[in-house]
Amino acid sequence: MAIRAARSWISGIVFLGGVAVVVSVSAVAFRDMHRDRPIYPGPGVTRVGMLSAYLGDLAGTGLDTEVYYLEGQTPGATVLVLGGTHPNEPAAFLAAVLLVENAVVERGRLIVVPRANRSGFTCTDPGEGHPQVYEIPTPGGPREFTFGSRATNPVHQWPDPVVYVNRLGQQLTGSEVRNLNRSYPGSPTGYPTEQLGHAITELIRAESPALSIDLHEASPEYPVINAIVAHPRALGLAVEAAMLLELDGMNISVEVSPVGLRGLSHREWGDNTDTLALLLETSNPAQGRLRGRTDAALVLTGQDKFYVRAGERNALYVRFTDRGWPLEERVGRHLQALVSLVEVYSAQHRQTPLVMQGVPQLRELRRDGLGAVLQPPR
Amino acid sequence: MGLLNVFFPEAWVFIAMVGTFLLTVFLLRQPVAVSLLAGAVVGAAIAGAGFPLRHFVEGTFVYLDTILIISCAMLFMRGIQASGLLETVAHHLVRTFRNWPTVLLAVMTVFAMSAGMVTGSSTAAVLTTGAIAAQVFASMGLGKARVGALIAMAGLLGMIAPPVNIPVMIIGGGVDMPYEGFNLPLLLLTVPTAILASLWIGWRGIRRVGAESQLPPSVHGAYGWRLYLPLLLFVGLVVAERSFPTAFPSLGLPIAFLAAYLIAPLCGRRFNPLKTARQAVHDALPILGILAGVGMFIQIMTLTGARGMIVEAFAGLPRSLFYGSIAVSMPLFGAVSAFGSASILGVPFLLNLLGSGVIVTASALSLFASLGDLVPPTALAGLFAAQVVGEKNYVRVLARCAIPALFVIAVAVASLMGAPTLERLLFRSAAPSRGLFLGGVALGLAGAVLGLEWAKRRRGSREGA
Numbered sequence: 001m002a003i004r005a006a007r008s009w010i011s012g013i014v015f016l017g018g019v020a021v022v023v024s025v026s027a028v029a030f031r032d033m034h035r036d037r038p039i040y041p042g043p044g045v046t047r048v049g050m051l052s053a054y055l056g057d058l059a060g061t062g063l064d065t066e067v068y069y070l071e072g073q074t075p076g077a078t079v080l081v082l083g084g085t086h087p088n089e090p091a092a093f094l095a096a097v098l099l100v101e102n103a104v105v106e107r108g109r110l111i112v113v114p115r116a117n118r119s120g121f122t123c124t125d126p127g128e129g130h131p132q133v134y135e136i137p138t139p140g141g142p143r144e145f146t147f148g149s150r151a152t153n154p155v156h157q158w159p160d161p162v163v164y165v166n167r168l169g170q171q172l173t174g175s176e177v178r179n180l181n182r183s184y185p186g187s188p189t190g191y192p193t194e195q196l197g198h199a200i201t202e203l204i205r206a207e208s209p210a211l212s213i214d215l216h217e218a219s220p221e222y223p224v225i226n227a228i229v230a231h232p233r234a235l236g237l238a239v240e241a242a243m244l245l246e247l248d249g250m251n252i253s254v255e256v257s258p259v260g261l262r263g264l265s266h267r268e269w270g271d272n273t274d275t276l277a278l279l280l281e282t283s284n285p286a287q288g289r290l291r292g293r294t295d296a297a298l299v300l301t302g303q304d305k306f307y308v309r310a311g312e313r314n315a316l317y318v319r320f321t322d323r324g325w326p327l328e329e330r331v332g333r334h335l336q337a338l339v340s341l342v343e344v345y346s347a348q349h350r351q352t353p354l355v356m357q358g359v360p361q362l363r364e365l366r367r368d369g370l371g372a373v374l375q376p377p378r
Numbered sequence: 379m380g381l382l383n384v385f386f387p388e389a390w391v392f393i394a395m396v397g398t399f400l401l402t403v404f405l406l407r408q409p410v411a412v413s414l415l416a417g418a419v420v421g422a423a424i425a426g427a428g429f430p431l432r433h434f435v436e437g438t439f440v441y442l443d444t445i446l447i448i449s450c451a452m453l454f455m456r457g458i459q460a461s462g463l464l465e466t467v468a469h470h471l472v473r474t475f476r477n478w479p480t481v482l483l484a485v486m487t488v489f490a491m492s493a494g495m496v497t498g499s500s501t502a503a504v505l506t507t508g509a510i511a512a513q514v515f516a517s518m519g520l521g522k523a524r525v526g527a528l529i530a531m532a533g534l535l536g537m538i539a540p541p542v543n544i545p546v547m548i549i550g551g552g553v554d555m556p557y558e559g560f561n562l563p564l565l566l567l568t569v570p571t572a573i574l575a576s577l578w579i580g581w582r583g584i585r586r587v588g589a590e591s592q593l594p595p596s597v598h599g600a601y602g603w604r605l606y607l608p609l610l611l612f613v614g615l616v617v618a619e620r621s622f623p624t625a626f627p628s629l630g631l632p633i634a635f636l637a638a639y640l641i642a643p644l645c646g647r648r649f650n651p652l653k654t655a656r657q658a659v660h661d662a663l664p665i666l667g668i669l670a671g672v673g674m675f676i677q678i679m680t681l682t683g684a685r686g687m688i689v690e691a692f693a694g695l696p697r698s699l700f701y702g703s704i705a706v707s708m709p710l711f712g713a714v715s716a717f718g719s720a721s722i723l724g725v726p727f728l729l730n731l732l733g734s735g736v737i738v739t740a741s742a743l744s745l746f747a748s749l750g751d752l753v754p755p756t757a758l759a760g761l762f763a764a765q766v767v768g769e770k771n772y773v774r775v776l777a778r779c780a781i782p783a784l785f786v787i788a789v790a791v792a793s794l795m796g797a798p799t800l801e802r803l804l805f806r807s808a809a810p811s812r813g814l815f816l817g818g819v820a821l822g823l824a825g826a827v828l829g830l831e832w833a834k835r836r837r838g839s840r841e842g843a
Contacts, residue, residue, distance in 0.1 A: 026435040127440040127673060127718070129433060129681030159443065159630040162498055162616075163542055165623035171557040173547035177628075190624075221729055223553065260556050289722055290690050292388060292683030293425070306683075306690040309384050313694055315730065 033132055034062075034122045037145050039097050039114055040375040044070040044104035044358065051113065054206060055188060055199035062156040063196045065118040067203070068100045069111055070356070076108025077354040079342060080209035080275070082200070083113070085180050085216060085265070087120035087148025088130065090299055091282050091330035092215035094145070094370065098335065098360055101375045108354035111207060116214075117180045117196065119156045121148040130286070134296040136327075140376020147299060150287075151178035157192045167194065168262040181214070184268035204273045210352070211237075211345055212275040214265040215334050219288030220307055220316045220325070224281055227253045228337060231270025231277040237348070238278060241340040250336055250362065276345075280337050282330040283318045302326050328370045332362030387425075388687035395421035395675065395684065409664065410755045414671030418678040425682035437677030441669040441715065444501070448665060448762075450635035451505040452658040454612065455766070457639040459509070460654055461646030462597035463605055468513030469596035476587045479518055480577070480831035483584055486511045487532050487576040488569065494536020496616055497631055498544040500716070500751045503533035504762040506612070512766050513594050518584045522769040527778030530763035531575045534748045535786070537716070538741075539568040542620075545720035545744035552725030555736065562804055563741045563793075566816075570823050571789050575782035581830055586838065597646060605646045612638035665761055672756060676718065685722065693726045700730070701794055704746060705787050712750010713757070719747040735797030738804070742793035749786060752779050 041048060047069040052059035083096025096114035103110060115121055124130045124147065135142040154160075157178050164177035167187055176182045178193050186197025204212055211234075218225050230238035238254045245252050257266040257277070270277035285291050285304045292298075292306045303324030311320030318325070339359055346353030360373040399417035402408045408416070418437070422430050458464050471489075475482035490511035494503030508529035515525040538545070540561040547557050587593060598605060615634040618626045629637075643651050679685040692707040704727055712719035724743045731739050751759035757776060764772035793800060803815055 022431065022435065026432050029432045030435075124436065126436050126442075127676050127680060129677050129679075132432070159446075159628075159632070161619060161623070161628040162544070162631060163547070163620065163623075165620075167624065171547070173544055173551055176551060187624075191628075221726055223729070223732070258554070260558065261554055262556075289726055290686050290693070292686040294681050294683070304686075305384055306686045309690060309694060315693065315726075 029132060030123070033124075033146055033148075036115075036118075036121075037143075038378070039066070039100055040378065041068060042101040042103065042358075042375065044102075044110075044356070045100060046071040051196075051199050051203065054202040055195060057188065057195060058199055061192065062119045062122065062153065063117070063192055065113060065115045067111060067113050069109065070099075070103055070105045071109045072105040072107040072355065074107045075352070077211070077345065077349060077352045078109040078111065078207055078209040079345075079354050080111045080204060080207070080212040081113070081338065082116045082212070082214045082265070084115040084121065084148075085117055085214055086150045087115070087117060087146070088125065088128075088150050088287050089215075089217035089284055090134070090145065090147060090286075091217050091284065091327055091334060092280075094327065095215055095331045095334035095338070098331065098370075098373055102358045102360055102373055103356050104358045106355040106357065108352070108356075110354065110356060111203070111209065113200070113203075116200065117152060117193070119152045119192075120150065120180075121146045123149050123153040123155070125149045125151075129294040131294070131296040131299065134299045136300070136370050136374060138371040138374050138376045143371075143374050143377055147286075147296075151175060152180070152193045152196075154178070166263045168268075170262040172263075181216075181265055182263040184263055184265055185272040201269065201272060204269055204275050209275050210349070210354075211341060212265075212269050212273075212277050213338060213341065214269075214277075214279045216279055216281050217284035217287065217330065218281050219290075220283045220285055220318050220320055221288055221290060221310065223317050224255050225283050225317045226251060226333070227255050227281045228341075229255045229257055229266045229279040229281065231257045231266050233270055234276035234278050237276060237341065237344055240344045241337065244340045244344065245337060248336070248340075250333060252333075252337060278341065280334055282333050283320075283325045284330065285320075285325060300327050302330070328365040329362070331370060332360070332365035335359055335365075336362040385687055385691065388683040391421050391425045391682045392679065392684040392687065394424045395679065399675075409667060411664070411667030411671035414668070414675045414755075418671075418674045421675075421678045421682055421684065427678075427681060430678075430681065433677050433681055434674050437674035438670040440673030440676060444715070445666050445669050446632040447499060447635070448501050448669075448758075449659060449662055450632040450639070451502050452662040453639040453655055454608070454635040454642075455505040455509050456654050456658040456661075457642035457649075457651070458608055460649040461605065461608065461642045462595075462601070463609060463642070463646055464510055464513055465594040466596045466598050466605060467510045467609075468517060468594040470598070471510075471514050472517050472587050472593055478831060479584045479586050480581060480827055480834055482514065482518065483576055483580050484573045484827045486514050487528065487572050490529050490532035491536030491539055491568070491572055494533055495539045496542060496613075496620065498537060498542035499631065500533040500537040500748070500759045501762055502631060503536040504529050504759055504766060506609075507536075508533050508763065509766045512763075515580065515584075516767070517587055517592060517594050518580075520580055520583045522767045523774040523778050524579055524583055526760070526763040526767045526769050526772075526775035527579050527782070528576055529766060530752065530759040530775060530779055531579065531782050532572055533763065534716075534751045534759045535568045535572040535575070537751070538564060538744050538748045539572075540564040543741075543744055544717055545724065545747045546740050548717055548720040549724040549728050549740050549743055552721065553728055553732070555740065559737050559805065560741060563738050563800070564744075566804070566819065567741055567745055567789060567793060570819060571786055573823060573827065575785060577826070577830060578782055578785070579778055581834070584834070601646050607645045608638040608642040611641060661765055665756070665758070668756055672715070689722060689726060692723065693730065701791055704743070704794070705791055708743065708746035709749035709753055709783075709787070712747050713753035713755065715756070716747045716750045719750050720744060723747075731794070731797075735799075735801035738793055738797040738801045742790045742797065745786060745790040745793070749783055752776055752783055
């Protein structure tokens with residue numbers, strides 16, 4: 001009896017020791033996700049602030065994030081660009097990073113929030129097998145970025161309710177309570193992600209951007225892809241910009257923000273503020289359900305044989321060939337569409353345009369890659 | 379591109395993972411959870427991913443919320459069992475309907491579903507209202523396996539019944555479809571199906587409860603209304619959170635279960651809450667281990683591309699085999715998790731079927747996904763139903779569910795194929811036609827129950843004579 005008890009104690013201690021080792025070793029990788037990979041402000045950045053300036057309660061939390069202001073010499077239109085609403089959509093984040101590191105505003109003002117849901121950059125989604133980081137080579141050495149989660153890290157907001165009923169009464173599955181793009185217009189006293197949504201809405205109210213553009217990606221089987229989603233007030237602008245892009249050889253569709261789908265940026269920014277709300281989508285196989293091996297190479301090259309097969313049987317909403325959808329192509333599409341929207345707006349508002357230089361374009365990115373326009377690591 | 383080029387080497391990885399799992403379970407006689415871990419380790423190694431410790435650990439978090447819900451629901455169930463609440467509620471129900479056994483069977487089925495309707499979880503349904511219904515079914519003369527099957531089927535159909543259907547919300551989230559307009563089709567797909575399934579499983583075996591001594595014991599006399607407080611507190615917390623989402627703090631199911639458990643020793647028969655909790659966790663541990671192992675297995679399947687291979691293989695079947703592939707793949711993948719099946723397969727399937735009565739289609743897909751709760755190794759509904767009724771071999775419970783599960787599949791396939799018609803009838807037809815259709819379904823169901831009641835009485839009186 002005593003021997004059995006001793007054995008059971010020993011096996012218990014050995015098991016707990018094993019658990020401690022596994023936890024300690026794996027914790028190093030998980031902790032490393034909490035380290036912000038640097039963004040190097042370029043010559044156009046005149047000021048860097050924090051989002052908590054618009055909602056004090058965010059200060060010191062894992063959801064507070066940098067806001068980059070690129071101000072021109074003369075007044076003009078203000079444009080807000082959000083990247084990283086969903087940190088598992090890297091082209092949206094990198095397009096915003098390239099703006100911060102390269103754009104120079106001559107007239108008007110550009111406000112960029114590259115890590116809109118900064119908390120989501122500190123974890124990956126369990127079960128999805130995503131890489132924690134990916135690297136982009138630059139002439140000065142590789143730049144490393146984290147591949148995050150679609151939603152706020154549960155370390156910062158947990159537990160989820162069974163059903164999330166957002167502020168506008170929309171019923172969603174519980175985990176959507178951590179999805180920034182279901183939380184708008186947000187609430188100063190709600191869940192942390194709703195507070196984040198509120199802070200961004202307050203930023204729009206305080207800074208009065210004429211255009212507010214939320215950058216995203218979607219899986220190739222998702223119907224709204226390679227598209228501009230526009231609030232009804234921004235529809236004319238989106239259609240004109242899409243026509244310009246088509247003339248330039250870039251296929252893009254325009255979708256109207258659905259009335260029945262509440263809590264999304266393109267709907268709530270437009271309904272609750274004066275801004276013209278738009279959302280851009282590109283095609284990202286790394287977040288799709290049909291994807292094969294999930295690693296950093298898939299994130300960078302966007303090549304996947306299962307998607308090629310799905311494309312052959314017309315099951316996708318984008319053309320998918322062996323070439324895939326490389327990251328530079330997706331980032332380039334975002335920036336090209338952004339510039340086009342700004343150009344159309346500026347042409348319509350000649351007294352208050354936004355004039356900017358240095359934004360990398362699709363052709364340049366196709367030719368030289370992302371490494372040529374990202375600043376080298378310091 | 380040739381099929382071999384497309385599906386290999388991922389197919390080898392999958393075969394190796396499943397093969398290792400089966401060998402470890404059946405040859406080495408290791409627990410299912412350990413075998414799943416072994417499958418994941420071998421799969422990662424064969425795919426050239428080495429020993430990705432971070433992925434193994436991350437995989438165990440896939441079902442963290444489910445694990446917490448199950449642990450706390452087990453505590454709650456053991457608590458209300460120890461306090462005498464379970465038996466007392468069953469006592470009152472049986473006494474009320476003792477002369478109408480077929481009606482009681484149907485009523486208790488809907489009652490067993492109710493917790494799943496509110497929480498969206500089959501486990502919660504089986505361990506709460508299912509546990510109460512089980513006492514009633516047992517006192518009507520049904521054996522453990524049949525009772526287990528009854529509450530397992532009620533639990534999984536309760537999970538799909540409105541107002542809360544998480545698989546539909548997940549599928550809808552994947553295609554930007556709001557969770558609106560689902561109540562009527564979900565009610566139509568689930569409640570008649572559940573009642574007919576119950577009649578199939580239980581009707582032959584039920585009998586009238588005669589003498590008072592055959593009733594489950596009641597402790598109502600000793601403790602009065604205080605006895606029901608744990609159940610009321612649990613229902614109150616869940617309903618308050620659902621009804622006043624902006625005013626009432628979101629506690630989540632685990633805390634609602636825990637709060638109810640903590641007051642149980644003060645409301646009925648005294649019991650040691652620590653000892654009961656230890657027993658409950660001990661009982662739940664194998665399934666908690668399986669869930670952690672399944673999470674790890676899925677994480678490695680996704681990492682290596684085996685998951686994508688399976689999704690594309692099923693989604694890419696020719697149109698003539700499409701409904702068949704849904705009927706097979708969604709329940710099978712649901713063995714991992716009904717919610718996972720809805721997300722991984724439900725979304726691509728719905729995208730393939732867009733334009734053909736999308737609300738009814740999504741509802742039918744959720745019905746397929748729910749059947750995953752009857753598929754081993756997890757088989758959550760079957761496993762917990764077996765635990766509730768004290769049936770050691772949960773396969774006996776699952777065997778009793780086989781025909782009703784096929785019936786559910788038939789209902790789901792018919793709904794998929796007739797989705798445009800059904801949706802037109804439910805949403806776009808004139809009120810009299812809609813009323814006629816719904817009234818016809820309700821009358822038919824009531825007729826079936828009352829007809830069987832009459833047949834039971836006739837048989838009873840013949841046997842008596």
